[in-house]
Amino acid sequence: MRPRKLLRIARWEATKGVGGFDRGAVAVILAAAAFVLAVGFVGFTGGIALEDGIYRVGVAEDSDFHGPISSDPAFAAVEPDSDAVEGNRLVADDRYDLYVEERAGQTRIYLADSGGEPTEKSRAALAALRRSTDQYNDRQMFQETNATAAFPVVVTIQYVERGGTETVAVGGTSGEQGTETGGDTGESGSQDGTERGGATGDGDGTSTESGDTTGDESGGRIGAPSLGSFDLFGTAGAAGTPSEIQPPFPFQSLVLAFLFVLPLNFLIQAYGSSMLSERLDRRGELLLVAPIDRSDIVLGKTLPYVLVSLTITAVIIGGLWLLGGEAGPLSILAVVPLTLLFLATTFLGAMFARSFKELTFVTVTITTVLTSYAFVPAIFAETSPVAFVSPLTLVIKDLTGTSVTLGQFVFATGPPTLVAGICFLFGFGVYREEDLFTQRAIHHKALDALAGRIHRPRSVAGVVVLLVPFVFIAELLAVTMLFALPVALSIPLVFASIAVIEELAKGLPIYAGFVHDRYERTLSTSVVVGAAAGVGFFFAEKLTLAVQLVGLPGSRVADAAFQTGLGATDPIVIALLAFAPLGLHVLTSTLSALGASRGRSMFLVGLAAAVLVHLAYNVAVVSRLV
Amino acid sequence: MIDVRNLRKEYGGFVAVEDSTFSVDEGEVFGIIGPNGAGKTTTLKTIAGLLEPTAGTVEIAGQSADSRETRRLLGFLPEESPLYEEMTALSYLRFFADLYDVPRETANARIHDALDRLELDHRERAIGDMSKGMKRKVAIARSLVNDPDVLVYDEPASGLDPLTTNYVIDFTKELAAEGRTVVFSAHNLYHVEEVCDRVAIMNEGRVVAQGPLEDLRDRYGSTEYHVFTTVDVPDAVAENGRYRRVVETMDDVEKIRSIAQENGGEIDDIRTVEPTLEGLFLDLAESGERDHTTHSTEA
Numbered sequence: 001m002r003p004r005k006l007l008r009i010a011r012w013e014a015t016k017g018v019g020g021f022d023r024g025a026v027a028v029i030l031a032a033a034a035f036v037l038a039v040g041f042v043g044f045t046g047g048i049a050l051e052d053g054i055y056r057v058g059v060a061e062d063s064d065f066h067g068p069i070s071s072d073p074a075f076a077a078v079e080p081d082s083d084a085v086e087g088n089r090l091v092a093d094d095r096y097d098l099y100v101e102e103r104a105g106q107t108r109i110y111l112a113d114s115g116g117e118p119t120e121k122s123r124a125a126l127a128a129l130r131r132s133t134d135q136y137n138d139r140q141m142f143q144e145t146n147a148t149a150a151f152p153v154v155v156t157i158q159y160v161e162r163g164g165t166e167t168v169a170v171g172g173t174s175g176e177q178g179t180e181t182g183g184d185t186g187e188s189g190s191q192d193g194t195e196r197g198g199a200t201g202d203g204d205g206t207s208t209e210s211g212d213t214t215g216d217e218s219g220g221r222i223g224a225p226s227l228g229s230f231d232l233f234g235t236a237g238a239a240g241t242p243s244e245i246q247p248p249f250p251f252q253s254l255v256l257a258f259l260f261v262l263p264l265n266f267l268i269q270a271y272g273s274s275m276l277s278e279r280l281d282r283r284g285e286l287l288l289v290a291p292i293d294r295s296d297i298v299l300g301k302t303l304p305y306v307l308v309s310l311t312i313t314a315v316i317i318g319g320l321w322l323l324g325g326e327a328g329p330l331s332i333l334a335v336v337p338l339t340l341l342f343l344a345t346t347f348l349g350a351m352f353a354r355s356f357k358e359l360t361f362v363t364v365t366i367t368t369v370l371t372s373y374a375f376v377p378a379i380f381a382e383t384s385p386v387a388f389v390s391p392l393t394l395v396i397k398d399l400t401g402t403s404v405t406l407g408q409f410v411f412a413t414g415p416p417t418l419v420a421g422i423c424f425l426f427g428f429g430v431y432r433e434e435d436l437f438t439q440r441a442i443h444h445k446a447l448d449a450l451a452g453r454i455h456r457p458r459s460v461a462g463v464v465v466l467l468v469p470f471v472f473i474a475e476l477l478a479v480t481m482l483f484a485l486p487v488a489l490s491i492p493l494v495f496a497s498i499a500v501i502e503e504l505a506k507g508l509p510i511y512a513g514f515v516h517d518r519y520e521r522t523l524s525t526s527v528v529v530g531a532a533a534g535v536g537f538f539f540a541e542k543l544t545l546a547v548q549l550v551g552l553p554g555s556r557v558a559d560a561a562f563q564t565g566l567g568a569t570d571p572i573v574i575a576l577l578a579f580a581p582l583g584l585h586v587l588t589s590t591l592s593a594l595g596a597s598r599g600r601s602m603f604l605v606g607l608a609a610a611v612l613v614h615l616a617y618n619v620a621v622v623s624r625l626v
Numbered sequence: 627m628i629d630v631r632n633l634r635k636e637y638g639g640f641v642a643v644e645d646s647t648f649s650v651d652e653g654e655v656f657g658i659i660g661p662n663g664a665g666k667t668t669t670l671k672t673i674a675g676l677l678e679p680t681a682g683t684v685e686i687a688g689q690s691a692d693s694r695e696t697r698r699l700l701g702f703l704p705e706e707s708p709l710y711e712e713m714t715a716l717s718y719l720r721f722f723a724d725l726y727d728v729p730r731e732t733a734n735a736r737i738h739d740a741l742d743r744l745e746l747d748h749r750e751r752a753i754g755d756m757s758k759g760m761k762r763k764v765a766i767a768r769s770l771v772n773d774p775d776v777l778v779y780d781e782p783a784s785g786l787d788p789l790t791t792n793y794v795i796d797f798t799k800e801l802a803a804e805g806r807t808v809v810f811s812a813h814n815l816y817h818v819e820e821v822c823d824r825v826a827i828m829n830e831g832r833v834v835a836q837g838p839l840e841d842l843r844d845r846y847g848s849t850e851y852h853v854f855t856t857v858d859v860p861d862a863v864a865e866n867g868r869y870r871r872v873v874e875t876m877d878d879v880e881k882i883r884s885i886a887q888e889n890g891g892e893i894d895d896i897r898t899v900e901p902t903l904e905g906l907f908l909d910l911a912e913s914g915e916r917d918h919t920t921h922s923t924e925a
Binding site for chain 2: 005008009012015016281282283285286287288289290291292293432433434438
């Protein structure tokens with residue numbers, strides 16, 4: 001690699017790219033930028049107006065509740081109509097979700113009901129009213145000149161990090177979870193109870209006192225931050241707003257974090273087009289004749305897009321900083337691996353796509369998969385270490401002013417950086433005349449890329465090792481997707497996912513070698529190739545021990561996925577966990593190799609057999625250990 | 627200067643070039659001809675370092691063709707040379723000059739010199755707005771920005787109108803006259819015959835004949851004598867009041883003379899026709915196909 005040439009190509013790519021934008025494209029880019037800025041501003045200022053006026057409350061202007069209601073944009077204060085309440089029931093219609101009635105010095109709040117039961121919306125409205133009233137009262141108290149009178153008792157809360165807690169609850173109740181979380185739960189619950197009086201739930205009736213507004217935020221729920229009580233899909237019916245989810249849903253941070261990822265989706269469109277246009281009509285052929293390395297060409301063409309991404313990130317951080325935000329270098333460091341991952345996968349996709357139509361399919365797939373990879377784990381930023389699967393979690397931590405350990409940083413950024421590097425490596429392999437300008441189908445090109453690094457049976461091991469970071473990320477994503485499900489469902493699904501992912505990672509390079517005649521289609525060669533793939537995978541897989549160090553402590557699903565054996569103490573069990581996979585991987589790889597040596601159909605049969613054996617091993621061995 | 631030894635190139639299972647061997651001397655103009663699919667372009671791209679040989683070697687000035695140093699010596703013009711159409715001719719050529727580490731001043735002088743010789747104006751015009759002939763001239767100028775010792779031109783006049791074609795061929799002759807080694811292919815065999823010192827004829831991936839044109843004529847072709855008589859002789863064709871008979875030896879000419887005199891006539895004219903490259907090419911291609919058919923039948 002020669003930096004001067006690389007920079008010259010980068011400069012050319014930048015100027016060529018700028019010259020290539022027509023007015024329409026510039027308009028789209030500006031519109032996208034405006035959208036990003038608008039979302040950022042609204043998200044940061046907390047001014048998401050989606051809930052404005054969604055709850056209609058019948059309340060008189062002289063009511064004590066009129067102040068809290070009129071100060072919260074989520075409410076629309078409606079002139080009360082005494083006919084609306086019939087026989088202590090507020091029948092649900094378009095007029096009211098709640099109805100505040102002041103009678104004989106008492107305040108009664110009616111929830112709109114349907115069929116004798118309060119509607120979901122009226123419950124949510126009541127919960128919101130409690131919160132707003134609480135905040136309104138606090139504001140009123142802060143305006144008192146005598147602070148001691150306003151707040152005679154000051155409680156300082158110190159949060160203590162839980163250690164080794166169970167992250168997957170098995171359909172437990174609050175009591176069970178409280179037991180799991182131990183002493184910290186009690187502390188939190190106690191403090192909460194002191195502050196709020198421990199009032200009970202929100203769906204318990206039709207009336208409440210004005211001072212009793214936070215009963216649903218009982219100590220039990222705050223004190224049990226297990227996902228067992230995390231109503232991910234809002235099915236518990238307590239409330240419908242993200243802020244009502246306990247533990248807190250980092251909604252604002254996620255919206256802001258979204259800002260950092262959104263530009264990448266635009267960027268890869270331009271990057272993918274540029275890469276593909278080198279291939280169409282053989283435009284890039286002359287660069288290949290020039291006295292420069294292929295890596296100079298690729299990295300030179302990639303560099304401007306990396307710089308654009310970093311510039312956008314810096315601008316966003318600068319904007320947030322001006323608005324009083326806390327994002328800083330950590331956010332930039334977290335966005336770098338995401339940028340590289342988006343660009344590397346797009347580069348590889350552009351090497352495989354045969355037309356802009358196919359490229360569109362590729363980039364949409366990349367956008368969907370990688371955005372899921374970035375966001376789904378980040379949802380759990382406040383609740384589970386699984387969140388550190390995504391670098392976006394680092395951005396959220398940065399935005400919320402929470403520190404992260406070096407281990408967490410490496411865990412979040414290492415795998416995507418590694419995968420990006422390997423994608424570029426595979427891409428370099430096919431960035432040559434006879435691969436760039438052929439019209440082979442995408443799956444053939446993928447096999448070409450794999451076979452490009454296979455020269456003899458043993459070299460399959462090296463290719464399999466290169467694929468392990470992909471396997472790692474895919475498995476982490478599977479864990480993230482599945483760990484919120486009940487263990488009875490999530491563990492079998494994880495076992496199946498792991499078996500498929502790992503057997504594909506070993507089987508495809510073996511098959512690619514056979515397709516490209518890198519070795520003979522004999523029984524002995526199949527055994528050698530299978531053993532090489534199995535051994536290579538076994539040793540590279542041990543990299544996933546990083547999970548034990550920093551990643552997913554205490555997660556049974558993660559334990560099932562990575563066989564970390566955190567709970568194992570018996571030396572025999574530990575030894576079994578350490579070396580049994582070696583036999584498994586060699587056996588299953590050999591099955592795939594035997595099939596692959598006999599053509600595509602038999603490869604699929606061999607692969608299926610390998611997956612079944614792997615699954616059986618997971619069920620028979622691993623499930624007894626986790 | 628260029629040494630191709632036992633070159634074999636496969637694409638997947640398809641063999642594009644098989645066991646091809648030839649060499650090109652310094653300052654020589656070497657043509658590669660053959661029907662479509664004969665392996666000409668694959669051979670040229672292997673010489674240009676774009677393709678890696680499946681077997682055999684390709685060396686330029688004693689170094690492997692795909693080495694970085696070799697690529698500095700070489701100017702390549704592919705048959706289809708799509709350019710970066712959003713760039714101007716000058717910025718495009720300067721960009722490539724930078725990639726070849728040509729100092730800016732030298733590059734500017736070289737670029738303007740090439741464009742002057744190619745009579746290309748509108749140098750600041752976007753390439754996308756240029757005619758096909760102008761684009762081809764820009765592509766040729768690009769092949770010269772590094773002042774290469776070796777030029778590899780694949781169908782340099784492909785798709786151009788006759789006027790531009792002649793211009794490009796004449797320019798190629800000029801480059802050869804400057805002492806550069808030129809290897810090129812062309813469909814128009816007249817151009818090859820006009821420019822090349824030696825040629826290789828390829829068919830079905832193999833070099834079926836190579837050498838100076840005179841040698842090829844001697845080896846594979848024969849001189850024809852068109853004998854015109856005032857009276858009819860056996861196997862003659864009537865033409866404008868005369869009779870024309872084609873023979874291949876002077877003995878046959880003497881026999882015709884005798885026959886004509888016996889019939890009260892005489893030889894009116896004798897014209898010598900040397901074998902053309904096209905004739906050789908067609909003969910060799912046909913014979914190659916015939917051989918191939920024979921082998922297939924035997925197999």
